[in-house]
Amino acid sequence: MGRSSFEILFFTRKDTGKKTGKNLIMARISVNGLKPVQVSLKLSVTPKLWDQRTHRAIGRSSEAVELNAMLDGVQARFINIHNDLVKRGEDISPEILKNLFLGKNATPTLLEYFKERLTEKEKLVEAGRLKKVTKDKFDRTIRYIMAFMHSDLQIRDIRFNQITLDFIEKFNVYLLSTQGLTYNSAAKHLEHLQWTVNKAFQNGMMPRNPFNDFRIKKTETKKEYLNKYELGKILSKKFASERIEKLRDVFIFCCFTGLSYSDAQKATVDNLSRENDGRLWLITYRNKTEVKSTVLLLDIAIKILDKYAEHRKKPDDYCR
Known part of the structure; x- marks a missing residue:
């Protein structure tokens, strides 16, 4: 590992002394130009004793002398932690130094951080701000990563500062080979991993982002379309199964409205609106984009x- 640029700066928070008459002292840690982090030292100082220029208490009072001695001790601890990481050739970031100073693990693990983000997404689903299907796809990515690390790497988890380009490339191969996913399906899970790694990098949990050297591959898909004749054959087809007939009708309804199945599924008769000229419209909001959709039926x-008027519920009832 190359030479590390390291700086620790003490400062006070002036908005914290209203009740006690003393301001809290914070430490700002900077390493190698990465985003600095702040650490609460659980120390405080009488405002008039603090020198903004030297970042220490001034004078020979017992408060000033004791405080400066504690700050010197804090600085020495940070320097020792930093130098120890340099000697061992390990990655160094402000977040790593902060966590080691506070007695925590140097960096959270990939699965720990992934599961924290999943919990956040679950809360968004509960609040109606995120679709459950989106959360479920993120959850599937976690399960793929767990299976990959267990089968290919023989490990249970990995820390962010240990994630390399090689890790990403092997995970990509695992998705394409072991799981048999297409390039586009694998790309979705790689994008979830990339989003999580980007978040960790932005929060100072890793000194470099391995995705800077990796390009997620996607292929252009060729979509097949039914022509008028083919659609007519489906429409006129007689089915022995009532359930299949209902499925066909939902499919045809989606074809002639442009709605996806999920959009048709949530629509009710309350979404129907008849204009003065007698034309019937279906007004709803797209599931994926929440954009208003107004469709002339x-x-x-x-x-x-009309065929299923007695249901008077949702279009998805037609396929039950």
């Missing part, structure tokens, strides 16, 4: 609604 879509 064509005759075939209206006939499907």
Whole structure:
């Protein structure tokens, strides 16, 4: 590891002394140009004793002498922690120094951090700010990573400062080979990993971002479209199964409205609006983008609604 640039600066928070008459003292840790972190030292000082220029207490009072001695001790601890990491050739970041100073692990593990983000997403789902399907995809990525580390690396977890380009490349191969995913499906899980690693890097948990040297590969998919004749064949097909017939009708309804299944699933009769000219509209909001959608219902879509008028519930009832 190369030479490390390290600085510790003490300062006071002036907004903390209203009740006690003393301001809390903080330490700002800077390393190698990374985003600095602040550490509460659980020390305080009488405002008039603090020197902004020297970042120490001034005078020979017992408070000033004792405080400066404690600050010297804090600085010595940080220097020792930093020098020890340099000697061992380990990665150094403000977050790592902070955690070691506070007696915590140097950096959180990948799965610990992933699961914290998953908990956040679960709360967003509960608040109606995130779709459950999005959270479930993120959860699936975690399970793929756990299986990959167990089978290919024989480890249970990994710290952020140990994640390398090699780790990412091997995970990509695992998704494509062992799991048999397509490039585009694998890309989704790699993007989840990249998002998490980016967050950790931005928060100073790792000194470099290995995704800077990795390009997520996607392939252009060719979408097949039904022509008028093919759609007509499906529409006129007679099914022995009532359930299959209902599935066909939902599919045709989506074709003639442009709605996805999830959008049609949440629509109710309350979303229908008839204008003065007699035309019937379906007004809803897209699940994926929450953009308002106003669709003029064509005759075939209206006939499907009329066919199942007795349901008077949701379109997804048609496939039950």
